[in-house]
Amino acid sequence: MIPSSFEYHAPTSVAEALSLLQQYGDEAKILAGGHSLLPAMKLRLAAPGVLIDINKIAELRGVVINGNVNIGSMTTWATLEHHDGLRSACGVLPEAVAMIGDIQVRNRGTIGGSLAHADPAADTPAVVLALDGQIRAQGPGGERTIAAGDFFTDMLSTALEPTELITAVILPTLGKGEGAAYVKFPHPASGYAIVGVAAYVKMDGGSVSTCRVAVTGAGPKAVRLTDVEQAVLGGADAAAATANAGAGLDILGDIHAGEEYRRAMVAVYAKRALQKAMERASG
Ligand SMILES: Cc1cc2nc3c(=O)[nH]c(=O)nc-3n(C[C@H](O)[C@H](O)[C@H](O)COP(=O)(O)OP(=O)(O)OC[C@H]3O[C@@H](n4cnc5c(N)ncnc54)[C@H](O)[C@@H]3O)c2cc1C
Structure with missing residues (x-):
């Protein structure tokens, strides 16, 4: 249960993370909450040579509700579960998130990590599909927005390029009717x-x-x-x-x-x- 050795980087901005992703390409993996990646590494199902830990990138965290719901990719389940504004703006998300794993998992796991991992049994892929949400990604070519319906391509596979980072998830606010x-x-x-x-x-x-x-x-x-x-x-x-x-x-x-x-x-x-x-x- 010990992962193979890897180089570790902890960028503090999206720009820095993107430049590391470009530098190391397929060799590198983003580390978010680590709740899927680290077990896979310990079981040697994944052996990235380089880890790019995005936990220090403050701009990737938080929820902004302004016409729609903009969720930074590093926002944890616990933040979403207990976010008061979200409960009235888009209550189905905290409803789903409260059912994820246990408290430890919800304290570490992130919405961006979950969508990027695309586990066939993860909860939020169904929610973002039903809400017709969007996944915002940044890569060497700039920013693009991917409709949830185009994002999940197969088991553990998505439309993301290896040099792209999910920065945010956009969901609608729900109103009367x-x-x-x-x-x-x-x-x-x-x-x-x-x-x-x-x-x-x-x-x-x-x-x-x-x-x-x-x-x-x-x-x-x-x-x-x-x-x-x-x-x-x-x-x-x-x-x-x-x-x-x-x-x-x-x-x-x-x-x-x-x-x-x-x-x-x-x-x-x-x-x-x-x-x-x-x-x-x-x-
Ligand atoms: C015991 C246990 C129980 C769980 N139960 C549930 C459950 O009931 N329901 C559920 O839905 N999930 C469950 N999970 C999964 C968990 O909630 C996390 O969502 C999941 O592990 C991925 O999020 P993470 O932040 O940990 O990502 P990580 O493990 O850090 O990363 C996962 C993958 O996504 C990539 N990645 C991460 N962030 C980004 C990004 N911003 N841009 C591009 N790529 C990125 C990584 O490179 C890696 O390949 C459980 C996990 C555990 C360990």
Whole structure:
């Protein structure tokens, strides 16, 4: 359980971190909360020659709510969980974050680290997909914004280039007529999602005008449940829209939950998330 040796850098600005990333390229890895990277290094599943620790970059931390919600990539789960303004502006995020791991994990783990790692059972990928969020990244070519729907490309894979750093995550503020919810069936030891579903609904004049539902934990990456969304927009209630929510999905089975069981749980949790989101949108 001892990682292979590595060079360590602790830049204090984004510019410095980017220049180190460019200098070392594929050899380097960003270190955020370390809750995924360090275990992987100790198990020798990852052996970066250079670690670029971004914990000293103050500009990457914090939440700004001003028309939308701008979250610095190094903001920890604990900050998001206890942020008062966030609870009223975009309550589904603290709702989801409060279910992550345990207190130690929430004190260290960061939203940027989680999205960059793209663990198939992580919670926030489903939330950012359902909210149609954006991931802001900086690299040698400058800054770019990646839609959540384009960000997760496969298991543990994203649209980020090796020389890019996630700087922020942008989510909408939710107003009257909008509701969102996250529910999950957690792994009893780690808390990771065996199945987790986030839903967002916007009501206009008593009917649903926008609906996004995303699932995590079930397959290799978090995905939108577009059939469910279309059914809701066509007038179906949550139960009818989600009855076959797991059908056609790429589902992975493991020792914790087989493929058939996980597929069944997608329907159960999609219904619960959608019902909650609809209640909140009409409340
Ligand atoms: C016991 C345990 C239980 C957990 N339970 C849950 C759970 O229930 N739900 C859940 O969602 N998660 C869970 N996690 C994961 C945890 O919440 C962290 O989100 C996750 O480890 C990644 O965040 P981090 O800040 O630790 O990133 P790190 O481990 O530091 O980095 C992860 C990867 O992302 C890259 N990276 C980090 N930051 C950036 C950046 N800004 N730009 C580009 N690349 C970057 C790193 O190079 C690395 O490849 C758990 C972890 C543990 C150890």
